[in-house]
Amino acid sequence: MKLLIFLSLVTSAHSFVPVLHLSAQSTPSRTKLFAEGANGDSSAASKKKVIVLGGDGFCGWPTSLYLSDQGHEVVIVDNLSRRNIDIELGCDSLTPIRSPEVRCQAWKEVSGKEIRFVNLDVAKEYDLLVDLIKQEKPDSIVHFAEQRAAPYSMKSAKTKRYTVDNNVGGSNNLCCAVIDSEVDAHIIHLGTMGVYGYGTSGGEIPEGYIDVTLPGGRDANILHPAHPGSVYHATKCLDALLWQFYQKNDQLRITDLHQGIVWGTNTPQTALDERLINRFDYDGDYGTVLNRFLMQAAMGVPLTVYGTGGQTRAFIHISDTARCIDLAISNPPTAGDRVEIFNQVAETRRVRDIAELVASMTDVEVNFIPNPRQEAAENDLDVANRKFCNLGLDPITLDTGLFDEVTEIVKKYKSRCDPTKILPASFWNKKRAEECASIDPKSIQLKKDEAEVAKA
Ligand SMILES: NC(=O)c1ccc[n+]([C@@H]2O[C@H](COP(=O)([O-])OP(=O)(O)OC[C@H]3O[C@@H](n4cnc5c(N)ncnc54)[C@H](O)[C@@H]3O)[C@@H](O)[C@H]2O)c1
Numbered sequence: 001m002k003l004l005i006f007l008s009l010v011t012s013a014h015s016f017v018p019v020l021h022l023s024a025q026s027t028p029s030r031t032k033l034f035a036e037g038a039n040g041d042s043s044a045a046s047k048k049k050v051i052v053l054g055g056d057g058f059c060g061w062p063t064s065l066y067l068s069d070q071g072h073e074v075v076i077v078d079n080l081s082r083r084n085i086d087i088e089l090g091c092d093s094l095t096p097i098r099s100p101e102v103r104c105q106a107w108k109e110v111s112g113k114e115i116r117f118v119n120l121d122v123a124k125e126y127d128l129l130v131d132l133i134k135q136e137k138p139d140s141i142v143h144f145a146e147q148r149a150a151p152y153s154m155k156s157a158k159t160k161r162y163t164v165d166n167n168v169g170g171s172n173n174l175c176c177a178v179i180d181s182e183v184d185a186h187i188i189h190l191g192t193m194g195v196y197g198y199g200t201s202g203g204e205i206p207e208g209y210i211d212v213t214l215p216g217g218r219d220a221n222i223l224h225p226a227h228p229g230s231v232y233h234a235t236k237c238l239d240a241l242l243w244q245f246y247q248k249n250d251q252l253r254i255t256d257l258h259q260g261i262v263w264g265t266n267t268p269q270t271a272l273d274e275r276l277i278n279r280f281d282y283d284g285d286y287g288t289v290l291n292r293f294l295m296q297a298a299m300g301v302p303l304t305v306y307g308t309g310g311q312t313r314a315f316i317h318i319s320d321t322a323r324c325i326d327l328a329i330s331n332p333p334t335a336g337d338r339v340e341i342f343n344q345v346a347e348t349r350r351v352r353d354i355a356e357l358v359a360s361m362t363d364v365e366v367n368f369i370p371n372p373r374q375e376a377a378e379n380d381l382d383v384a385n386r387k388f389c390n391l392g393l394d395p396i397t398l399d400t401g402l403f404d405e406v407t408e409i410v411k412k413y414k415s416r417c418d419p420t421k422i423l424p425a426s427f428w429n430k431k432r433a434e435e436c437a438s439i440d441p442k443s444i445q446l447k448k449d450e451a452e453v454a455k456a
Pocket residue numbers: 053054055056057058059060077078079080081082083120121122123124143144145146147148166170190191192193259260261262263288
């Protein structure tokens with residue numbers, strides 16, 4: 001049996017100031033983002049022990065640092081499957097992410113705080129998960145540990161099956177493990193806005209539950225109907241049913257956060273030391289829309305908009321992801337409460353409007369290419385996000401001042417970019433694959449000077 005190995009790091013506490021400087025053009029939001037350094041909040045009463053499942057990932061790593069910075073005790077669990085998928089896809093984070101061990105050591109050096117790392121597969125190593133929960137007795141368990149790319153989930157039968165097994169199996173294991181360990185931990189899960197479908201409520205998408213009139217005229221408030229648009233989104237809908245069942249059956253305390261598309265790279269904590277840098281995905285499977293556009297603009301290659309670009313989507317900045325998790329940790333439901341559901345979004349925007357905004361700041365073109373996804377060409381999207389705002393979140397909106405942060409990162413690491421990985425590589429069905437047959441991955445060429453940097 002595999003042993004749990006905890007990475008315990010040497011203390012070298014010293015105080016420090018954030019290294020990221022505000023530029024003269026800093027906008028209020030940029031100032032808000034980077035004015036906070038490490039050791040931000042210090043109200044001791046609310047400090048918790050938190051296990052972060054998937055804490056090596058794009059959202060999990062900066063969230064772990066933020067929680068540690070806020071004074072919570074953090075243990076990261078990750079099986080490094082995302083790093084292995086990079087190898088499988090022949091791609092890599094644009095930013096040079098360090099190993100979990102180096103990351104934790106660097107955090108210890110700059111903050112004096114310890115984050116422990118446990119390599120464990122939540123979907124497969126059930127006994128170890130139970131042992132860990134029994135041993136650590138966490139107040140909260142944040143669950144990021146899922147295969148999160150809709151395109152990757154639609155690539156092949158193999159990736160569809162893996163996504164369902166990993167995501168649904170992991171969530172079920174987590175509920176069983178909390179019950180078996182007899183530890184009253186609050187589960188906080190990252191869902192997605194994609195569980196609702198886009199614009200299917202006929203108005204503002206409520207936070208999880210919707211008022212309906214049942215046949216016979218009886219009024220009810222039920223879980224919003226599921227409208228998944230990919231196998232990945234379907235796993236989040238299945239997760240939601242598992243949460244509902246285990247809350248009802250075992251009185252588990254669960255918060256499900258339906259998050260929008262996350263953009264940005266660094267946070268005040270990851271910016272403190274290059275070894276703490278967050279991952280940045282730009283490839284056709286894992287690169288999310290705004291980050292991909294910013295990256296394409298910084299590389300001087302055309303922005304690729306799928307279909308008409310009429311899809312309206314919800315967005316949130318990576319720093320707000322971390323803040324929302326902290327707010328959820330501090331506001332747990334009590335045993336017996338139904339699953340708490342928040343929409344973790346800042347705002348909604350139409351994809352072609354974002355492309356035009358990014359293009360207007362640079363000299364790149366916007367190219368409309370066939371859509372690899374089976375989805376409505378155009379949709380409106382109105383989303384309620386009052387619960388987090390009522391808890392004090394003042395969300396960062398798509399502010400071009402913050403675009404600079406991403407483009408600076410891209411320019412710094414552009415030699416690591418493989419332009420052949422940018423275009424879509426997964427198609428929702430045979431028809432979409434045929435429509436996309438004309439897409440040539442090699443058609444994205446770096447400008448001459450960029451290509452020379454990339455070769456060097
Ligand atoms: N990134 C976004 O735009 C976005 C938007 C909405 C929701 N979310 C949700 O947030 C969560 C985190 O997303 P992300 O962008 O950080 O993804 P990510 O792939 O970067 O991180 C997920 C992490 O979980 C780990 N993991 C996966 N399966 C595991 C398992 N069985 N056991 C242990 N570790 C495992 C991976 O190795 C990875 O480090 C996901 O559940 C995702 O669905 C993300």
